[in-house]
Amino acid sequence: MDYLDQLESEAIHILREVAGQFERPALLFSGGKDSITLVHLALKAFRPGKFPFPLLHIDTGHNFQEALDFRDELANRIGERLIVRYVEDTIRIKKLKEPTGRNATRNGLQTFTLLDTIEEFEFDACIGGARRDEEKARAKERVFSVRDEFGSWDPKRQRPELWNLYNGRIHKGENVRVFPISNWTELDVWNYIQRENIALPSLYFAHERELLVRDGKLMATAGGVIKPEADDQLVTRTVRFRTVGDISCTAASESEAGTLDAVIAEIQATRISERGETRMDDQLSEAAMEDRKKGGYF
Amino acid sequence: MDLLRFITCGSVDDGKSTLIGRLLYDSKSILADQLEAIERATKGRDDGTVDLALLTDGLRSEREQGITIDVAYRYFQTPKRKFIIVDAPGHIQYTRNMVTGASNCQLAIVLIDARQGVVEQTRRHSLIASLLGIPHIVVAVNKMDLVGHSQNVFSDICIQYAELARNLNVSQVTYIPISALNGDNVVDRSTTMPWYDGLTLLDHLETIEVDEVASADAGAAGRFPVQYVIRPQTSELHDYRGYAGKITSGLFRTGDSITVLPSGETSTIDAIEIAGQHLTEATAPQSVVLHLATDVDISRGDLLVRSDGLPLTSQTVEAMLCWMDTKELRVGSKYVLQVGTARTRCSVREIVHQLNVNTYEKIEGVESLALNDLARVVLRTAQPVSFDPYQQNRATGGAILIDETSNVTVGALMLVGEA
CATH class of the missing domain: 2.40.30.10 (Translation factors)
Known part of the structure; x- marks a missing residue:
C-alpha cells in the first residue's frame, strides 16, 4: 500500500478513536494547511454523518485576513460548527500584559485563551495538526498527549502508547491533545493536498505584497500588526508563506511558486526546515517549543 | 512508494544516536538550519566535532544527561523508500519507552559495540524485539574502527549473537559491520573492510522485503x-x-x-x-x-x-506481559483490559513465571512484578474477550492494561491463548 494511503488510514483511525473515547472533543482549526488537512480527513472519517466535534479557532487578532476568510468559508461550506475565541478578549478581561517591543508577538498568549476555552466548553480532547517532523520536542510527543488541568505536558511522564491502542481515559479537568498527523512530514502534507485536490488560502502561493525586512526575514505589513521602525526597510516582493500563523511571528519566503506542483518542487529542493524558515518564536532558545508545551501550548 | 518503520536499540555508549545522525546526514536528510543549530550547541567543545546525537535528543533533560529517555521519531526518504526511524532509549530504566517504540516496527537494528560483543543490553533488546514479533533484526556491529576493522572480531560476534537468537522467535537476522562515526557501511560502502561483501545498512533498509504493518x-x-x-x-x-x-x-x-x-x-x-x-x-x-x-x-x-476464520473468545486469557508502572503488579490486582476497541475489567489470576531478561530463564513462584519486568500471566476478565494469539496476528493479539484509578497505561500484553 502506498505510504500516503497508510498515513491517511492511520489518521482516520485516530480521529475515530477520539469520537469513540471522548464526550466533548474539539478540532483546533486555524485556516493553515495542516488543520485544513485534518478537516479533510475528518470528512473522510465521519461523512455522511456530522463531525462529532466543533471546529475551534483561537484568534490572536493578528491573523491574515485571507486565512480567516478561508476558515469561515470552509466551515460554512461543510456545514460544521465553528467556535472562535479571541486573545483580545482574554487580554481585556484578565488584564494580561501584552508583550511589547520590537518583535512582540501574541502567540504565547494564545495558551491562556485556549485553556479558558477548554474550561468554558469542558472540552476533554483537542485535536491538533502538529507533526513530529516539525520540531525536536514535538518528535517526542505521543499521539494521545495527556495534559493536566493547567494544560501542561510532562515529557517525563508520558503514557506508554502501543500498537494502535490509544488510552484516552482521564480524570475530570484533565484533557488530551490528539495529533492524528503526527507521522506526516511537511512534504507528505503537500503531496496529500495535491492528491486529494484540497483547496488552500491564497497565501500559500506566490503573490506580490508589501513587506518589511527585519533581521533578514521578510515580515508582512498587512493589518498593521508589525510596526515599522526606522531601520526597517519597506519592500514589495513576490512571496509565499510556507506556514500560515500569527502575522507577528511568521515570515514569508521569496518564491515564484504559483501552483501546487511548483510549491512541492520548492519544498523538495529546500535545505531549510519549515519552522526554521518561517517561525520566529522557535528561535528564541534551544528548548523554546518544549517550554511552551509544558506551559499548555498545543 | 512504501514505508518502513524501524527501531534502533542500543545502550548509552553504543553510538545509536550517532548512527541515526549518520543515516540522516549521509542521506542528505538534515537541513542546513538544523545542522547549524547543533553546530551552535557543540561550539566550545574541546575536540571541535559536531555531535550528531543532538539531532535526536529532543528534550532538555536528555541533552543535559547525554542519554535518550523517551522515544523520538525521525523521518527520511530516499528515492526508493520512506522511513520512520523510532529512536528508542536503551537503558533498562526506560524499557517501557522502548516497548512503546517497538510495537509498530517491522525491523529492529540492534547495535553492538565491537569492543564489547554481546552484552546484557543486547540480550534484553533482542528479547523485547522478539516478544513484540518484529520479523527482521539487523545486528549492526559498530565501532569497527576501534578493533582494527577485524573480520575475526566481527565473525565472533555473529556467532555469539546466533547462539542468543536460537532461543528467540526471530525469523531473519542480518549482520553488518559498521563505523557510525566514520560512516563505514552505513550509507557508503567501506573501503576499510574489503572482506565484507554484504549490503550497506541503508541498502539493506531500502531493499528488504517487508510486509506492511497490518499485513505482517x-x-x-x-x-x-x-x-x-x-x-x-x-x-x-x-x-x-x-x-x-x-x-x-x-x-x-x-x-x-x-x-x-x-x-x-x-x-x-x-x-x-x-x-x-x-x-x-x-x-x-x-x-x-x-x-x-x-x-x-x-x-x-x-x-x-x-465467519470463515474465527478468533478465540474467552474469559481466561494467558499472555506475556511487560509491566510498565512504578507501582508493582500483584496477583489478584484488578485493571481495565483493552483489546482493539473493547474494554473490560480483569484481574490477574496467576503469574505463571517471570522471565529473566538477561538469561531468558523462567522464574516460578513470583507473586508480584516491578517496573519493566516481563512475565507470563493469566487474566480473568469480566466480559468475554475475542482475540488472536499475538504471534499470529499483532493487531488483535496485542492488548494494554489500564490502571482504574490513575488511568495510566500500566502493562503491554502479547496474548498467547486461552488458559
Whole structure:
C-alpha cells in the first residue's frame, strides 16, 4: 500500500478513536494547511454523518485576513460548527500584559485563551495538526498527549502508547491533545493536498505584497500588526508563506511558486526546515517549543 | 512508494544516536538550519566535532544527561523508500519507552559495540524485539574502527549473537559491520573492510522485503474492531447505519458472512464505503465503513470478523506481559483490559513465571512484578474477550492494561491463548 494511503488510514483511525473515547472533543482549526488537512480527513472519517466535534479557532487578532476568510468559508461550506475565541478578549478581561517591543508577538498568549476555552466548553480532547517532523520536542510527543488541568505536558511522564491502542481515559479537568498527523512530514502534507485536490488560502502561493525586512526575514505589513521602525526597510516582493500563523511571528519566503506542483518542487529542493524558515518564536532558545508545551501550548 | 518503520536499540555508549545522525546526514536528510543549530550547541567543545546525537535528543533533560529517555521519531526518504526511524532509549530504566517504540516496527537494528560483543543490553533488546514479533533484526556491529576493522572480531560476534537468537522467535537476522562515526557501511560502502561483501545498512533498509504493518499478518483472517457508528439521522439518510473502523488484518468483500464478537451474532456485508465511495472489497490497513444486510446489535468495542476464520473468545486469557508502572503488579490486582476497541475489567489470576531478561530463564513462584519486568500471566476478565494469539496476528493479539484509578497505561500484553 502506498505510504500516503497508510498515513491517511492511520489518521482516520485516530480521529475515530477520539469520537469513540471522548464526550466533548474539539478540532483546533486555524485556516493553515495542516488543520485544513485534518478537516479533510475528518470528512473522510465521519461523512455522511456530522463531525462529532466543533471546529475551534483561537484568534490572536493578528491573523491574515485571507486565512480567516478561508476558515469561515470552509466551515460554512461543510456545514460544521465553528467556535472562535479571541486573545483580545482574554487580554481585556484578565488584564494580561501584552508583550511589547520590537518583535512582540501574541502567540504565547494564545495558551491562556485556549485553556479558558477548554474550561468554558469542558472540552476533554483537542485535536491538533502538529507533526513530529516539525520540531525536536514535538518528535517526542505521543499521539494521545495527556495534559493536566493547567494544560501542561510532562515529557517525563508520558503514557506508554502501543500498537494502535490509544488510552484516552482521564480524570475530570484533565484533557488530551490528539495529533492524528503526527507521522506526516511537511512534504507528505503537500503531496496529500495535491492528491486529494484540497483547496488552500491564497497565501500559500506566490503573490506580490508589501513587506518589511527585519533581521533578514521578510515580515508582512498587512493589518498593521508589525510596526515599522526606522531601520526597517519597506519592500514589495513576490512571496509565499510556507506556514500560515500569527502575522507577528511568521515570515514569508521569496518564491515564484504559483501552483501546487511548483510549491512541492520548492519544498523538495529546500535545505531549510519549515519552522526554521518561517517561525520566529522557535528561535528564541534551544528548548523554546518544549517550554511552551509544558506551559499548555498545543 | 512504501514505508518502513524501524527501531534502533542500543545502550548509552553504543553510538545509536550517532548512527541515526549518520543515516540522516549521509542521506542528505538534515537541513542546513538544523545542522547549524547543533553546530551552535557543540561550539566550545574541546575536540571541535559536531555531535550528531543532538539531532535526536529532543528534550532538555536528555541533552543535559547525554542519554535518550523517551522515544523520538525521525523521518527520511530516499528515492526508493520512506522511513520512520523510532529512536528508542536503551537503558533498562526506560524499557517501557522502548516497548512503546517497538510495537509498530517491522525491523529492529540492534547495535553492538565491537569492543564489547554481546552484552546484557543486547540480550534484553533482542528479547523485547522478539516478544513484540518484529520479523527482521539487523545486528549492526559498530565501532569497527576501534578493533582494527577485524573480520575475526566481527565473525565472533555473529556467532555469539546466533547462539542468543536460537532461543528467540526471530525469523531473519542480518549482520553488518559498521563505523557510525566514520560512516563505514552505513550509507557508503567501506573501503576499510574489503572482506565484507554484504549490503550497506541503508541498502539493506531500502531493499528488504517487508510486509506492511497490518499485513505482517498476511493470510490472517478478516478482523474489524468497530470504533464508531455513523448514523446521520437526516430525512434522506434515515436508515443509514455504518460501522466505522480500520481493517486490522485480512480482507473483507461484499457478500461475506461475518460474525459479531463477543455476541456471536451473524450477518453478511451489504456494502463497503471509503469516504462515500463504494467498494467491493477492502483490505488491511484501510479505514472503512461497513454496512450489514440485517439489523444486528453492534456498538463500539465489538469485533467484526469473517465467519470463515474465527478468533478465540474467552474469559481466561494467558499472555506475556511487560509491566510498565512504578507501582508493582500483584496477583489478584484488578485493571481495565483493552483489546482493539473493547474494554473490560480483569484481574490477574496467576503469574505463571517471570522471565529473566538477561538469561531468558523462567522464574516460578513470583507473586508480584516491578517496573519493566516481563512475565507470563493469566487474566480473568469480566466480559468475554475475542482475540488472536499475538504471534499470529499483532493487531488483535496485542492488548494494554489500564490502571482504574490513575488511568495510566500500566502493562503491554502479547496474548498467547486461552488458559
